[in-house]
Amino acid sequence: MQTPASFEYERATSVEGAIASLQRLGPEARVIAGGHSLLPMMKLRLANPEHLIDINDLAELSYIREEGDQILIGALTRHVDLLKSELLFRHAPLFRDAENVIADPVVRNRGTIGGSLCQADAAEDLSAVCSAVKAKVVIRGAGGERVVGMEDFHVGPYVTAVGDGELLTEVRIPLRRGGGSAHEKVERRAGDWAIAAASAAVWLEGGRIADAGIALSAVGLTTIHLSRAEELLRGEAPSDELFAKAGEIASADCSPSQDGRGPIDYKRHLAGVLTKRALLRATARALYQEAS
Amino acid sequence: MTNVSISINGDKVSREIEPRQLLVHFIRETPGLTGTHWGCDTSNCGACVVQMDGEPVKSCTILAVMCEGHEIRTVESLEVDGQLDPIQMGFHETHALQCGFCTPGMLMTTRALLDENPDPTEQEIRTAISGAICRCTGYKNIVSAVRWAADYEASIKQGV
Numbered sequence: 001m002q003t004p005a006s007f008e009y010e011r012a013t014s015v016e017g018a019i020a021s022l023q024r025l026g027p028e029a030r031v032i033a034g035g036h037s038l039l040p041m042m043k044l045r046l047a048n049p050e051h052l053i054d055i056n057d058l059a060e061l062s063y064i065r066e067e068g069d070q071i072l073i074g075a076l077t078r079h080v081d082l083l084k085s086e087l088l089f090r091h092a093p094l095f096r097d098a099e100n101v102i103a104d105p106v107v108r109n110r111g112t113i114g115g116s117l118c119q120a121d122a123a124e125d126l127s128a129v130c131s132a133v134k135a136k137v138v139i140r141g142a143g144g145e146r147v148v149g150m151e152d153f154h155v156g157p158y159v160t161a162v163g164d165g166e167l168l169t170e171v172r173i174p175l176r177r178g179g180g181s182a183h184e185k186v187e188r189r190a191g192d193w194a195i196a197a198a199s200a201a202v203w204l205e206g207g208r209i210a211d212a213g214i215a216l217s218a219v220g221l222t223t224i225h226l227s228r229a230e231e232l233l234r235g236e237a238p239s240d241e242l243f244a245k246a247g248e249i250a251s252a253d254c255s256p257s258q259d260g261r262g263p264i265d266y267k268r269h270l271a272g273v274l275t276k277r278a279l280l281r282a283t284a285r286a287l288y289q290e291a292s
Numbered sequence: 293m294t295n296v297s298i299s300i301n302g303d304k305v306s307r308e309i310e311p312r313q314l315l316v317h318f319i320r321e322t323p324g325l326t327g328t329h330w331g332c333d334t335s336n337c338g339a340c341v342v343q344m345d346g347e348p349v350k351s352c353t354i355l356a357v358m359c360e361g362h363e364i365r366t367v368e369s370l371e372v373d374g375q376l377d378p379i380q381m382g383f384h385e386t387h388a389l390q391c392g393f394c395t396p397g398m399l400m401t402t403r404a405l406l407d408e409n410p411d412p413t414e415q416e417i418r419t420a421i422s423g424a425i426c427r428c429t430g431y432k433n434i435v436s437a438v439r440w441a442a443d444y445e446a447s448i449k450q451g452v
Contacts, residue, residue: 002333009294009311009357032358036335039314039353043333052311054358080347104423106401107335109347110354190422191336 004042011054015061015140015169018053023142023165025051031167032056033076034110036103037119061114061169064088071173075114080105082113092133092173093285094199094278097183098125104191114168117153120160123193123218127154129183130171131215131225132199138170139163147172150215154222176211178204180286184274185217188261194218195261196270198250200278202238204286209233214246214279218261219254219271226250229275243279247272298359300325301369311357316340318356319366327367327396331425338424341397342366348404350423367396370403378448379403382441383434390428397424402438411442 012018022029030049032038033056041047055061061076064085071091073082082088083099102108102125116126117137130137131150139146139162148161155161162168185197197217203210212233214226229249236242256267297306298318305322319328319342328351331339335353342351343365370377379399382388389395398421405412405420412420417438418431426434 003314003317004312006310006312009355011357011360032355035355035358036350036353039355040334052355056358057361104338105420106338106341106348106350106423107353109349 002043004039005045005048007042007049008051009054010051011057013057015058015167018055018058019140019142019165019167021051021053022167025053027164029053031118033112033115034078035115036107036111037115037121037124055167066091066175069175071175073113073171073173075112075168075170077113079103079108079111079113079116083108088173091175091179092129092181092201094129094132094181094183094201094282098129098185098197098199101125101185101187101191107191113171117171118160118162118168120154120158120222121193122157122220122222124223125183125185125194125197125199125217127223128197128199128215128217130173131223132183132201132213133173133181134201134213135174136172137161137168138172139166140169141166145169151225151227157221176203178210178286178290180204180282180284180289182278182281182285184278184281186270186274193261196254196256196267196274198271198274198278200275200282202233202279202282202286204238204283204290208235208237209283210235212279214250214275216250216254216271216275219256219267221255224254226253226275228253233279238279238283240280243276243283246279247276250275294357296357296360298356298362298364300364301366302363309356311355313356314352315342315354315356315359315364316351318359319351319364325366325368329393329396331393331397336423336425337394338397338401338421339394341400341424343400343404346404346407348401365400367399370399377403378441378444379406379438381444382437382439385440386433386436388430388433388437390430394424394426394428398426398434402434402441405438406442406445410445412438414439 029051061074181201216224229246251272329339331337
């Protein structure tokens with residue numbers, strides 16, 4: 001039987017209360033939301049928190065809404081809601097691409113965006129998705145809020161900018177004209193972690209790529225931000241050749257390791273192919289948006 | 293130890309437990325409620341699926357303490373006064389189980405599917421059960437059973 005080691009349990013009734021508990025209990029306390037990453041890790045003793053703060057009652061952290069030039073997503077928003085959101089699909093369709101292939105529908109009823117990002121598993125899809133669309137996250141502590149860009153969010157494997165005594169409360173997706181996005185993943189079987197996955201977003205202006213965001217899952221110790229490929233695309237007209245070059249950079253700039261999901265050269269190959277595919281689909285969607 | 297009260301199939305079940313106890317064990321240690329199966333322990337197989345506030349969830353990956361204040365429904369709730377639920381009738385009619393180990397989770401997963409989508413396509417059924425493993429590999433008949441139940445419920449609704 002796999003059961004977590006003993007811990008103290010506390011159910012938060014407010015965001016402030018959860019943060020106060022995290023402050024009081026220090027680094028041995030962890031937040032539990034969906035629990036579908038944390039509980040398996042606790043069963044395997046890869047995580048051994050002494051205190052769990054359950055935030056599932058904090059309904060105020062569950063929302064997807066448009067506000068000004070941003071889409072705001074509450075940290076407790078579950079995968080199933082990200083999958084079904086028409087607002088999100090209209091402005092950032094890569095979320096639906098990813099959510100269709102994250103675990104299975106039953107797991108998606110529990111897992112949350114905040115939990116996925118804070119778990120910061122390099123093979124996890126939403127970290128790459130949020131990186132590609134240049135999302136920012138809101139991190140709240142006792143002293144107030146700070147806003148951190150995804151480029152500064154991943155500190156190391158399973159380590160994020162969220163410190164002890166802090167809670168990730170919101171993800172902010174900037175809305176910009178001419179945007180399109182896509183997520184491409186290859187997995188061994190339905191619901192599995194990626195062998196490799198690529199998220200891409202492009203913003204077109206006058207037929208050229210004004211800006212681009214590309215990130216990879218499962219091919220490094222953390223989510224890989226492909227800044228060199230993004231730089232290559234800026235100011236260029238989209239084309240098959242250009243995206244093939246971006247794919248070559250993806251193959252070169254990732255750092256996969258060999259495991260049961262495949263050898264290194266295969267994963268590098270996949271990173272390149274999926275990057276190109278994601279860019280092509282993101283561009284097609286940007287052009288379609290522009291035309292409609 | 294902490295005292296936990298959970299509503300299971302409409303009955304309040306209270307017990308002193310450790311916070312680390314998983315929902316699947318809380319349910320199975322309740323007299324008369326061993327229908328929920330404890331399978332892979334890793335949220336992969338789906339044998340332990342129950343409904344929490346009407347949504348299918350994997351009870352091996354939820355702590356029992358997290359369920360206080362929520363409504364849990366297990367496979368035992370499907371049959372009412374000797375009358376099988378249409379999804380159970382479908383499994384019976386189309387021979388959708390061999391060893392039967394995955395059946396409780398399959399029933400609770402597909403019951404929730406039909407509640408949300410009364411007329412699912414084959415692909416929608418296959419997607420819904422993609423988190424549930426039948427090691428006898430009897431998926432074809434399981435898909436048929438769900439379709440049978442969908443057709444049966446549609447015919448009842450039309451008063452045919």
